[in-house]
Amino acid sequence: MSLLQFLRLLGRHAALLVLVPLAMAAAAFWATRDLPREYAASATLYTGFVSGYSIDSENGARADYLTTQTAFDNLIQLIKSRRAVEHVALTLLAMEASGELRLEDYDAQEATGLVRTVAARGGRASTEATYTRFAAQKNEIESPVYAALYVDPSPFNVSTLQGAIQANRVGNSDMVEVRYNAPDATLAQVTLQILLDQVVTEFREMKTRETSDIVAFFEEETAVANQSLRSAVSGMRDFGVRNRIINYYEQTKYVASQKEQLDHEVQQEQMALAASEGALRDTERRLSEREAVLIQSESVAEQRRALSAATARLARAEAIAIPAAPGEKAPASGAADTATVDSLRAELDSAVRGLHRLTHSEQGVSRSTLTGAWLEHATTVTEGRARLAVLRQRRDEYQRVYDVFAPLGSTLNSLEREVDIAEGTYMEMLQSLNLARMRQKSLEQSANLDVVAAPERPARPLSSKRPLLVAVAFMAGLVLCVGSLLGVEILDQSMRTPERAAEVSGLPLAGAYPVAPATETLLKPLDAQFLRNVALALRERDAQEPQLVVVASGQSGEGAGFVAARLAERFAARGRSVRYLAPHAEGGATAYEVSDAFPETETPDELASGVPGNTASGAEITILELPPVLDAPLPLGLLAHADVTLLAARASRSWSTADAHTAEALERASGHAPHLVLTGAQPMRLEGLVGDLPRKRSGVRRLAKRLARFEFSR
Known part of the structure; x- marks a missing residue:
């Protein structure tokens, strides 16, 4: 498909391309009418994974990219881990239930009503005591704490918190930025404070826990080895004393x-x-x-x-x-x-x-x-x-x-x-x-996360996402329509154009006509091409007068009558005597009866002999329209005398096996392949035959058409 064809496809369905996106945009606008305001709080953590001091860096070890990236991924996953988010949610619920957390921009009464009911049963208590009581009930499915954490849609919901918390590495630095959007400014700030405290503590414990077991193992093994060494040394010493061995x-x-x-x-x-x-x-x-x-x-x-x-x-x-020493006396x-x-x-x-x-x-x-x-x-x-x-x-x-x-x-x-x-x-x-x-x-040194930018209470809410959602809905509708049209166009197996019809049928193309109604301006060049192709076919056959042109179709509604009447009219306009025979009396045709003897007819005169008042037996050319081939038998003797056989087919359907059988039957009966005439084609699809359609165009439209065809030279 060329760019021009694509633009024409969009132009033919312009109303659909406008109405469907507008409807989706309107639906998005209506659905977001009660969209709550959001406040964004952020904080920055310094990790020291790359530039921080450690024993490994003191030894001259180079930072490995994969190792560093894995460390940042682990930290980000820890920030968004379920355990950390559950701790934050429980702490927020405990603070809300104990009255320590007061939300100003968000009505938490609906979200935490059940939790406050539970807190009221136990009386007003400190946040720590409330947290302990809620933590014991969080896994009880019937408890309101479980509903607030995992069921009710509120900012305290664990899934909502996990989706709202965002953590990303800042460029290639050692910094990690943590962001959280909440419907309340205080809630956004407090949530990040609790989350950062929990993450720093868990990260340090995790790093320490990695090596504490190994250190304890080697301490135990070292003590065992020391005891074995002492036992071996003591045994050797006792052996020397027992046997009076000095050296x-x-x-x-x-x-x-x-x-x-x-x-x-x-x-x-x-x-x-x-x-x-x-x-x-x-x-x-x-x-x-x-x-x-x-x-x-x-x-x-x-x-x-x-x-x-x-x-x-x-x-x-x-x-x-x-021997006595010098100066001493002998014994x-x-x-x-x-x-x-x-x-x-x-x-x-x-x-x-x-x-x-x-x-x-x-x-x-x-x-x-x-x-x-x-x-x-x-x-x-x-x-x-x-x-x-x-x-x-x-x-x-x-x-x-x-x-x-x-x-x-x-x-x-x-x-x-x-x-x-x-x-x-x-x-x-x-x-x-x-x-x-x-x-x-070294791990303890690198496990010290520093909060270099503490979360602050946002002063104003974020800009509304409603215009963006409406625009996204409009674009989604537009893309959906364009994609559907392209899909239908690509999957369409109909003949559509004269070129495709000739390709799929394998028959020589005699002409093509647009869907009715069509202007004479468009029909005139099409008639000229059609008549020229028929005349060339007659000359190639060296047909002698009277000449016989047979127009057939596989089934009714294919436009065979229009083709035959148009051909008879154009030949008559050129001054030739024409006899137009058809199984109907429309379009100036001489009707003949399709009887049981019809398949045995040998000449057009035999058909015309049964028509009262027929006086055109001396016509130069006879246009014979056959009944649908799939509905009536073929007059084999009559087709044997045909100089040119035309097969009409509509452009809005695909070339089927029945059409192939029809073409084969006509070829076997007449002795030569029939010529295809495409009917009911879209006018713009006939440019392959007539060039640019004869219509008035503005300069902008002509320029756009040239650009779509990539015609840049003048």
């Missing part, structure tokens, strides 16, 4: 080094003893039998045993003695043993030398030398055996220490692992607790 690793290191040193000393002593024993055996072998007997004498043997005992005591004392027992050994050695040496003073060995060695060597080796062997025994005893003691310390090490390692695990758990819980407390502090 296990240093003690075991010292024991290991001492044992290694002792093993070395034992090995060295064994080597020295083996050497001494070998030297003693060699010396004894060199001595003669006499010396051996002498040595085994009772006195020498007794002195030798005494010397051996003294030497052993001295060696044992030296092995286990603690008295050690000095006495040394003196005894020296004395016995001197006595034994003197005795042996005295017995063998002048004797020598068999190898030529002096006997005194061998005796001295033997004595020395014997003393050395005795001392080595004594020291070796003492060292072995000490080695056994260190082995027993090893046996004690070996199991203690694994137990101590297990205890240390328990302490490490307990300490790690405690440190982790402590760190989590600190983070939770830091987060809690």
Whole structure:
């Protein structure tokens, strides 16, 4: 649909486009005759969600857009939440019932009459006591408090409050503006005051409640971890005291080094003893039998045993003695043993030398030398055996220490692992607790909503919405009418225009005529086109005189008679002799009878032969109007002689299957496709054939038409 067609559609239904919007505007004007006045109060909250200080901002964290927007959405939903609005409604009802709230611009007697009745039963009480009593009755369906909150249409109704409270973020700032419209100035101010107090309290509690449970959990877990750590440390301490462990690793290191040193000393002593024993055996072998007997004498043997005992005591004392510090004296027992050994050695040496003073060995060695060597080796062997025994005893003691310390090490390692695990758990819980407390502090810091602009009592009511509602009703009616007209136009399946008729039917278009009555100014170009198309069709058929033009229609009322009469009239006006045959006598037609023999008619003369007074048998062209095809049989023989077949169809209906069958029957009977003639079309829809309709137009109208067609060049 073009713009020009759209404007013409509106022009055809101008009355509807005016009356329906006016009726809706009048209805809106009447419905809003008792519209109450409204007072608007507003307040501004500072949130600090973006620019406010917090621990996260101190750490350099950037504000996330989605997080910030979610925070503002949560706050706005909290402001309009049902719990907050119910608290406001109950508080207002309690203040009204207790007389603390006095409304000047709104008669609250109707809205709160039942509530005042309830308050009167309990006597005049404070607002807090009244609020408590109303809160206990708010869920009782039969109570007047429930009716005032959820049923009665009043400013104290929860649904009314939720719809009247508006909260929006101010631009991209940290501010949130809260607005409320009420029928009373005092009510608007007090409602916002109560709402802001409730929202600030609930917001702080909500933010604190988010982290208080987490902090309590980590405090409990930290206490458990601390107790486990203390238990592990106490167990390790008791284990050390019980086993006399000062520093296990240093003690075991010292024991290991001492044992290694002792093993070395034992090995060295064994080597020295083996050497001494070998030297003693060699010396004894060199001595003669006499010396051996002498040595085994009772006195020498007794002195030798005494010397051996003294030497052993001295060696044992030296092995286990603690070295004296510089400047201190050696123990008295050690000095006495040394003196005894020296004395016995001197006595034994003197005795042996005295017995063998002048004797020598068999190898030529002096006997005194061998005796001295033997004595020395014997003393050395005795001392080595004594020291070796003492060292072995000490080695056994260190082995027993090893046996004690070996199991203690694994137990101590297990205890240390328990302490490490307990300490790690405690440190982790402590760190989590600190983070939770830091987060809690940050949320508490950000949960402080500040009322930077407190609600004030409005001085004057808002401008009435009545003109706006009337204008909206008018526009709604206009849009409804335009939409309905467009919908009908788009959904209309009728042929409407010659172009659409030719498209949907698939037949060549011979002409079109407007709905009656039509002016001769419009009919003249249409007649010219119609006659031209028929003449062209006759020439294409190479029709010889007399020529036969058949005009048919699918059903009655399609305008076939008008088309046939118009065609006969125009051909006659051109000076041609015309015979017009029709099943009726209207429009100058020669009527013929549609009898049972009609389908068998072969020529127009056979039809005209039964008409009294017919003398036009020598006409150049015969216009034959057939009865409706769907109501009467077709004269197949007559149609076989037709030069041009015309099918009339009204523009106000759609092309149906019956029309297609009619066109097909005419084509099969005549041997060529019929030409379509559209009748009853709206004059403005015929511009596709005749161009601009011949009528007088003002300059403004011509200019508007050119603009609607987007014709801007002159």
